[in-house]
Amino acid sequence: xxxxxxxxxxxxxxxxxxxxxxxxxxxxxxxxxxxxxxxxxxxxxxxxxxxxxxxxxxxxxxxxxxxxxxxxxxxxxxxxxxxxxxxxxxxxxxxxxxxxxxxxxxxxxxxxxxxxxxxxxxxxxxxxxxxxxxxxxxxxxxxxxxxxxxxxxxxxxxxxxxxxxxxxxxxxxxxxxxxxxxxxxxxxxxxxxxxxxxxxxxxxxxxxxxxxxxxxxxxxxxxxxxxxxxxxxxxxxxxxxxxxxxxxxxxxxxxxxxxxxxxxxxxxxxxxxxxxxxxxxxxxxxxxxxxxxxxxxxxxxxxxxxxxxxxxxxxxx
Numbered sequence: 001x002x003x004x005x006x007x008x009x010x011x012x013x014x015x016x017x018x019x020x021x022x023x024x025x026x027x028x029x030x031x032x033x034x035x036x037x038x039x040x041x042x043x044x045x046x047x048x049x050x051x052x053x054x055x056x057x058x059x060x061x062x063x064x065x066x067x068x069x070x071x072x073x074x075x076x077x078x079x080x081x082x083x084x085x086x087x088x089x090x091x092x093x094x095x096x097x098x099x100x101x102x103x104x105x106x107x108x109x110x111x112x113x114x115x116x117x118x119x120x121x122x123x124x125x126x127x128x129x130x131x132x133x134x135x136x137x138x139x140x141x142x143x144x145x146x147x148x149x150x151x152x153x154x155x156x157x158x159x160x161x162x163x164x165x166x167x168x169x170x171x172x173x174x175x176x177x178x179x180x181x182x183x184x185x186x187x188x189x190x191x192x193x194x195x196x197x198x199x200x201x202x203x204x205x206x207x208x209x210x211x212x213x214x215x216x217x218x219x220x221x222x223x224x225x226x227x228x229x230x231x232x233x234x235x236x237x238x239x240x241x242x243x244x245x246x247x248x249x250x251x252x253x254x255x256x257x258x259x260x261x262x263x264x265x266x267x268x269x270x271x272x273x274x275x276x277x278x279x280x281x282x283x284x285x286x287x288x289x290x291x292x293x294x295x296x297x298x299x300x301x302x303x304x305x306x307x308x309x310x311x312x313x314x315x316x317x
Contacts, residue, residue, distance in 0.1 A: 040123045041079070046104055048091040049082065049119065052135060055098045058152045059139055068103040072112065076100060081138070082121040083131050095124055095131045096138040129167060132160050133183065140184050148209035154194040157183045197222055203233040212236075217249045224253060231256035 080097025094101055100119075107116045126134065136157060139145075145153060157180045164170050170179065177195070181188045197215075199222040200208070208218045221229055235252045283301065287294045294301075 041120050042082070042092070042123045043118050044082065044092055044121050045118050046101075046108055046116070048088075049080070049101060049121070050085060050088070050091065050093050051098050051101060052093050052095065052131065054132060054156065055094070055135060055139075058136075058156045059098070059143070059149055060146065061099055061102050064099060064102045064106055067099055068106045068110075071100070071103055071116070072107060076119070080119060080121045081124055081134070083124050083126045086128070092121065092123075093131070095126065095134050097121075129160070129163055129169065132156075133164075136160065136183055137185075146209055148205055150194055151197050151200070151205055151208075153184050154180065154191060155198040158195065158198065193219075199223070201226060201229045201233065203237075204229055207233075207236065213249060221249065221253065228253065228256050 078097070078100070080100055081095040082092040082097075083095055085091040085093045104116045104119055124131070124134065136153065140153060158176070160183070161170070161176050161179045164179070165174075165176075177188045177191050180195075181191045184191065186194075193215075196219050197205070197208070200218060204213070204218065204221055207213045208215070213221070221232060224232070232249070232252050235256065236249075283294070
């Protein structure tokens, strides 16, 4: 495959270098790790390029066929950003460009391996935390996120900030909401709003994304225990399709609460003793009719008898 013109890549390299340097600064890290050689391009066989599993947990890979057609007609508008793979030598993990990778893979499957079997990438020497920051900041600034993606983004950013804090990479006085807001490019108030929705179970998040429940209703449901949320979801899925009013969901929530399982009642002593006497009679009857079968359980019968003897001895019987 002929290598794309380096001038185009060089301009992208400037953008990538600036962005990585900004990520390094925001992460309170020396730029020596992320600021060096960010304009270096590498040509990578597609089968040596691996998606970051975290990306699929947060972002959807929609519109791949349309993107593949565009790449086939016009080439790549932006090169993927990669880092050295943490496990496989001489292979790479994608930091930004998962949709482009999926589209290129589709083109190769369709017989265009000669043109798209290799791809020019920008190499960023980063670790797990730095690549997570860059993956997050790049996606939220380049894409229109769905409601579901926005919730997943906030949840991921929350975990990432906790890891950054644990690694000592946040400046003193940095608040969690403030750092999340910076990473996901939202106002702190909006971040707090979405953070409340991260407690929703996946099925209810999907209903919010489909606009079958409102944000207000979703926030109320997010405050409910997981088992109540699951029962509400089951009742919604068993009903008619379409948007649900807040009153309808409130009624379903109340109904789900009343259906909480009642703890099993502990049998009283008299019932236990009666059951034990009946069991002993049945074992005795079996011993008379099928002694060989009972012999198999002799050790267990002896253990029960010993336990009962111990209880009786404690009470002077």
